[in-house]
Amino acid sequence: MRAPRHDSARHVILTAWICPGCDVAGRTPPEDEPECWNCGGEVVVTARPAVPAAGTATAQPGS
Numbered sequence: 876m877r878a879p880r881h882d883s884a885r886h887v888i889l890t891a892w893i894c895p896g897c898d899v900a901g902r903t904p905p906e907d908e909p910e911c912w913n914c915g916g917e918v919v920v921t922a923r924p925a926v927p928a929a930g931t932a933t934a935q936p937g938s
């Protein structure tokens with residue numbers, strides 16, 4: 876049985892989107908519904924990039 880030994884590198888799938896009306900883009904965490912931060916309207920999902928979960932959380936500073 877193979878046990879994963881390197882499971883610390885967690886990734887989270889963000890929702891990348893654009894708002895054609897505002898010509899702006901943004902990213903939304905998977906637990907939130909994507910909406911334009913400019914007009915609050917509907918957006919067009921363009922990609923679902925996977926980013927390290929550590930990038931969204933506060934990393935502990937190395938001493």
Ligand SMILES: [Zn+2]
Binds near residue numbers: 894911915
């Ligand atoms: Zn907009």
